Amino acid sequence: MRTVLSWSGGKDASYALDEMRRDEDVHVEGLLTTIAADTGRSSMHGVRRELYERQAAAVGLPIEFVELPSDPTNEAYERAMAAAIENYADRGIECIAFADLLLDDIRAYREEQLSDTDLDGYWPLWDRDTASLAADFADRFEATVVSVDGDLFDRSFAGRTFDARFLADLPDEVDPCGENGEFHSFVRDGPIFDESVDATTGETVTRPVGDGKFHYCELLTPNEPAP
Template identity: 35%
Template sequence: MKKRIALSWSGGKDCCIALDTLIQNGYEIVSLITTVPKELGRTFGHGERTEMIKLQGEALSIPVYFIECSYEHYTDQFVKAIQTLKNQDMITGIAFGDLYLDEHREWGEKVAISAEVEAIYPLWTKKEASLQLLENFVRSGYEAIVVRVREDVLDESWLGRIIDESFLHDAKKTAICPMGESGEYHTFVYDGPLFSKRIQLDQGELIQLETTKKLEFKSYRLVASVK
C-alpha cells in the first residue's frame, strides 16, 4: 500500500522535482500544501497569486490545500493544517523540497513531530551537489521560468529566463547557489511530464519589491500541452 503524504508546495522547480521523485518512489501525493498570508491572497514562499498555484494543482490533478496564516503564528497554523490532513485524508507524512539548509530541515522535522507524522526530504543532499541538481532539472522535461531575483546577487536581466542549458551555463559563472537555495532566485513551473496541461503565462511586468524584483504575470491559463 502506498504511503499517503502531503507535499509543501511553492510552485517552483525544487518542489516539482520533489514531487516527481516521490511519485517515482511509490508515494501517493494527497495534496500540495501552500501557505498564504490571510490579507494578501498570495503565497508566502514566492509571492505568487493563489490562482497560479491552483492552475498547477489542476494540471497535476492534485488538490492544493492553502494554509491561511500569519507571521506570528506561522508554525502553529502549519502544524494544525497537517493534523487536519492527517485526520481528514489519512496522510502519514509531510514532504519538503529543501536541499541542504539545516535550519529548514530542523523546522520541518519539528513540525512533523508536533503533528505526529513523518518528515520526508527526497532531495536532501550536500551543497556541493547543487550544480548537478540543476543539470538534472534542465534535462528532466519540466519547464520553469525565473519569476523573482534577489537584487544583491542577480539583476533584473535574469527575470523571465527559462531554466535551460543557457541558464545553466550562465549560472555557473555566478557566485550564487546554482539551485538558488538561499533565495537568490525563484521559479514557477508551467509544464512537464506530470502536467496534463501547460500553463500559458502572458503580459509579464517587472515589479520592484523591498529587496527583490519580481516578474508579475497579468494573464495565465491552462492550454494543451505540447509533448
C-alpha cells in the same frame, strides 16, 4: 505512505513530485501552499493563488492553502502550519514531504515542528547535488524565474526561462538551485503535468524584503491585461 507535498510551485517541489511518483511506496494525495491572506500571493515567489490552482489541476492533485497574515511572525506561521498538520493527521495522512536539498538548519526546524505531531517528515531530494539536479530539471521541465534577490541579480533575471543559458549566467556565489533563497521559479510544464500551464511574463517590480530587496516578475494568465 500517504503523503502531502509542501508546494512552492517551483522547480525543486516539481522535481520532488516527479521523484515521489516514481516510488511505489509513496502515494502523494495533495499539495500544501502558504499564501498571504491580504494579497493571495506566496511571499517569496509572488505568485497568485489562481496560478497555483491552475498548476495543481495540471498535475492532477488537490491543493490546500494556509493563509498567513501580512508580514507574519514566526509564531503565527507555526500556529497556522500546526493546524494544517493536525487536520491532515485527522484524515489519515502519514507524511509531509519537503523539497529541501541541503540546509541542515531548515530540516532540523521542520523536524522539530513535526516532533509532537502524528506526521513524519520526508525529504525525497535530500543531499542531491544541486548542479546536477538543476541541469536535469532544465532538460525536462519548463519554468519561469519569478523572483530574484536584488543584491545578487539585476532586474533582467526576473522573468527569464530557467534553462541552460540561465544556469550559465548565474553569479559564482549563487547555488544552481537557489537553495539559499537567491531566486524562485514557477513551473509551467514537464513530466508531472497532464497539460501545460499557460502563463506569460508581465511587469517586473522591486520590493523590500528584510534588509534587502527582491525583483518580482508578474505572471499573467491567457487574455489577462498587464496591470
